Amino acid sequence: MKIIVTGGAGFMGSNFIKYALKNHPDWQVVNFDKLTYAGNPENLKEAESNPNYKFIKGDIAKATDVEQAIGEGVDTIINYAAETHVDRSILDPEAFIRTDVLGTYTLLEAVKKFKVAQYIQISTDEVYGSIEEGYFDEESPFEPSSPYAASKAGGDHLCRAYFKTYNLPVVVTHSCNFYGPNQYPEKLIPLFITNLLENKKIPVYGRGDQVREWIYTKDHCRAIEMILAKGKPGDVFNIGTGQEKQNIEVTKFILAELGLDESMIEYVADRPGHDARYALNCDRLKSLGWSPTLSWEEGMRRTINWYKENREWWQKIKSGEYLEYYKKQYKNK
Numbered sequence: 001m002k003i004i005v006t007g008g009a010g011f012m013g014s015n016f017i018k019y020a021l022k023n024h025p026d027w028q029v030v031n032f033d034k035l036t037y038a039g040n041p042e043n044l045k046e047a048e049s050n051p052n053y054k055f056i057k058g059d060i061a062k063a064t065d066v067e068q069a070i071g072e073g074v075d076t077i078i079n080y081a082a083e084t085h086v087d088r089s090i091l092d093p094e095a096f097i098r099t100d101v102l103g104t105y106t107l108l109e110a111v112k113k114f115k116v117a118q119y120i121q122i123s124t125d126e127v128y129g130s131i132e133e134g135y136f137d138e139e140s141p142f143e144p145s146s147p148y149a150a151s152k153a154g155g156d157h158l159c160r161a162y163f164k165t166y167n168l169p170v171v172v173t174h175s176c177n178f179y180g181p182n183q184y185p186e187k188l189i190p191l192f193i194t195n196l197l198e199n200k201k202i203p204v205y206g207r208g209d210q211v212r213e214w215i216y217t218k219d220h221c222r223a224i225e226m227i228l229a230k231g232k233p234g235d236v237f238n239i240g241t242g243q244e245k246q247n248i249e250v251t252k253f254i255l256a257e258l259g260l261d262e263s264m265i266e267y268v269a270d271r272p273g274h275d276a277r278y279a280l281n282c283d284r285l286k287s288l289g290w291s292p293t294l295s296w297e298e299g300m301r302r303t304i305n306w307y308k309e310n311r312e313w314w315q316k317i318k319s320g321e322y323l324e325y326y327k328k329q330y331k332n333k
């Protein structure tokens with residue numbers, strides 16, 4: 001099987017590529033990535049010598065880039081590529097609309113033109129908005145709060161429409177928050193771990209009482225692997241673990257693991273439009289035979305250890321040094 005993973009140089013895309021190359025030696029995997037600030041070729045250093053792996057620099061919102069890659073032949077596209085950080089979307093939404101909406105449209109048009117057999121859209125629980133009690137299921141309406149969530153919802157609506165109108169083989173997934181190795185240190189967990197490792201304070205928004213549901217990278221990879229095998233055109237799957245935590249609980253866990261106290265917390269102004277709680281009903285995915293394998297505590301310990309052992313990776317990012325590295329390495333590709 002030949003798969004194009006878009007956004008494969010980012011956090012989850014690179015974790016999935018490494019998982020796929022390790023567990024499926026008969027798959028060929030193409031990483032199609034624009035290398036924005038979030039795309040880091042170093043995430044895939046270990047894959048570079050693998051004959052089943054290829055990197056193509058390209059933009060999902062540019063039809064010529066997409067058609068050139070798909071024209072080489074492909075069975076499945078998994079679309080991880082997106083602008084992903086809520087705070088950036090509040091400051092500057094344009095790139096989100098371009099990549100998350102126009103980019104998804106461009107990919108869907110190419111799937112139609114080249115008759116690609118399977119397209120999987122990696123999306124988020126944030127499209128459903130906030131829920132005080134109970135759980136969102138796959139029929140819950142979209143009520144996005146941030147420009148990020150709204151642009152992901154736009155892309156997801158297009159996926160559903162292209163299935164209904166053109167019968168395209170599209171599957172949409174809505175996942176809870178990911179955490180694990182290689183997450184860009186602007187998101188809550190890697191930002192807090194790396195700040196504390198540098199003896200810097202950690203900014204908790206508002207009172208820190210918002211609730212997020214968390215999934216470790218490997219469990220998400222296993223969910224996508226299952227959906228690749230068993231998903232059918234038009235399917236929609238929530239991906240979650242039931243591991244719900246208030247942000248302040250996450251914060252205190254990291255502090256305790258690093259032997260630090262709450263004086264390192266700085267309570268700062270709340271995020272505008274901040275969703276109070278995300279929570280998913282995942283019965284549909286579980287009925288395929290998937291369930292998460294890692295406890296939140298175990299996943300967090302592995303994550304904290306990874307950041308302790310890979311200081312060079314995140315220090316380059318925080319200092320801006322890696323931007324220079326990839327500009328040189330990938331200028332003409």
Ligand code: NAD
Nearest residue numbers: 007009010011012034035036038039059060081082177178
């Ligand atoms: P990330 O920000 O770490 O990486 C995004 C990748 O996409 C980068 O490599 C970037 O270079 C690439 N990219 C951006 N614009 C592109 C374009 N126009 N063309 C080609 N490549 C482009 O993202 P992530 O956190 O790994 O998230 C991956 C996917 O999962 C996204 O679609 C996101 O919406 C979704 N998701 C993320 C989470 C989470 O907690 N991070 C939760 C649920 C769903």
Ligand code: TYD
Nearest residue numbers: 086177186187188189203204205210212247
């Ligand atoms: P984040 O990692 O940005 O993911 P998302 O907004 O997609 O859920 O944020 C997770 C939660 O942590 C969210 O409720 C906002 C909060 N948060 C902070 O309190 N401080 C921070 O510095 C960041 C980045 C997030």
